[in-house]
Amino acid sequence: MYVDGASTTRRTAFRDAEKRYQLKLVEQFRVSANGKRRGGRFVAEPTDLSDVLDFSVDDERSSRRSLVSTSGTTETYAIDGHPGFYYVKNALSAEEQRTWVRAAVSELCEPPARTNFAKELGELPSGLWNAVQEDLMLFDGAWARPGREVKRGDAEERFFARHLLKKLRWATVGAPFEWTSRVYEPDVPRRAISDDLVELTRRIARAAPEKWTFDAQAGLVNYYQPGDTLNGHMDDAENNLDRPIVSISLGCPAVFLLGHENRDKSPTAMILRSGDAVILGGESRKCYHGVPRVFASDESLEFELPTCLRAEAWDDDAYASYISRARINISIRDID
Numbered sequence: 001m002y003v004d005g006a007s008t009t010r011r012t013a014f015r016d017a018e019k020r021y022q023l024k025l026v027e028q029f030r031v032s033a034n035g036k037r038r039g040g041r042f043v044a045e046p047t048d049l050s051d052v053l054d055f056s057v058d059d060e061r062s063s064r065r066s067l068v069s070t071s072g073t074t075e076t077y078a079i080d081g082h083p084g085f086y087y088v089k090n091a092l093s094a095e096e097q098r099t100w101v102r103a104a105v106s107e108l109c110e111p112p113a114r115t116n117f118a119k120e121l122g123e124l125p126s127g128l129w130n131a132v133q134e135d136l137m138l139f140d141g142a143w144a145r146p147g148r149e150v151k152r153g154d155a156e157e158r159f160f161a162r163h164l165l166k167k168l169r170w171a172t173v174g175a176p177f178e179w180t181s182r183v184y185e186p187d188v189p190r191r192a193i194s195d196d197l198v199e200l201t202r203r204i205a206r207a208a209p210e211k212w213t214f215d216a217q218a219g220l221v222n223y224y225q226p227g228d229t230l231n232g233h234m235d236d237a238e239n240n241l242d243r244p245i246v247s248i249s250l251g252c253p254a255v256f257l258l259g260h261e262n263r264d265k266s267p268t269a270m271i272l273r274s275g276d277a278v279i280l281g282g283e284s285r286k287c288y289h290g291v292p293r294v295f296a297s298d299e300s301l302e303f304e305l306p307t308c309l310r311a312e313a314w315d316d317d318a319y320a321s322y323i324s325r326a327r328i329n330i331s332i333r334d335i336d
Ligand SMILES: O=C(O)CCC(=O)C(=O)O
Pocket: 001, 002, 220, 222, 230, 235, 247, 249, 256, 272, 289, 290, 291, 329, 331
């Protein structure tokens, strides 16, 4: 769906910013009772976020943003130096956040949606989420109970549904994207974009004062675990770059870098939080962007999940436990 510049190795202002925010693990040592130094525990090195916009707090960094409109609890902001980009805070209600987390892991990644597994394993059988709950594994193209005990470190471990769920990185809804030829494939089986998703993203797109035409036709669902990143890229496979992209964040917070038309200008860093959305329209539609960092919700108080995603808010603990260590992004595009 995007140009992932071969230039990720070239030193650019964008690349420097990615490095600044990426997760760095440092070994933690402790001295045991007999005076020996023991290591082996890795923790995240603190990251300096003093230059990162956070729409959930009002401080000196807020001078770089301006409130464009308010509708109920939804607030839409523009950011200095990034025409056409909007941050839509509280774009989703508490209930909608749960609905779309549930849909992302139990519907949007289900066949015939294309996922990152297609190349290595072929299409997974349907029911990945239920297979995780029942601790099943992939055997001869179906979910099955393991025939014998599988120990930690055994090669078969990677076929457990719980392991595959951790490796789920993307799913496409609507017209699937062929990453090699970099085109949307018109005539293959697909998971249609539901009316609910069309309606939701249309509503969000209307928050932009430009009132761009936006027809939700294809979507990419990205699944991130803490430590996962999305390299700086520009989405350019869609025919008409005058149409915006609407991109919804769910679960753990992330650092999002919004750059410019090349990688040499310093990007603006901001935190994307659950229930918020961004609109990449106008000039910003052709700008580099990426996600160098996803924070686990228990890393620090400022990254806690909103109450609507914590265990007590669900009737099924499994969703709460997944989303406390995952981020989901649903980006919807108009591809004509
Ligand atoms: O995860 C995000 O917030 C950004 C996703 C994105 O840029 C993409 O899917 O093209």
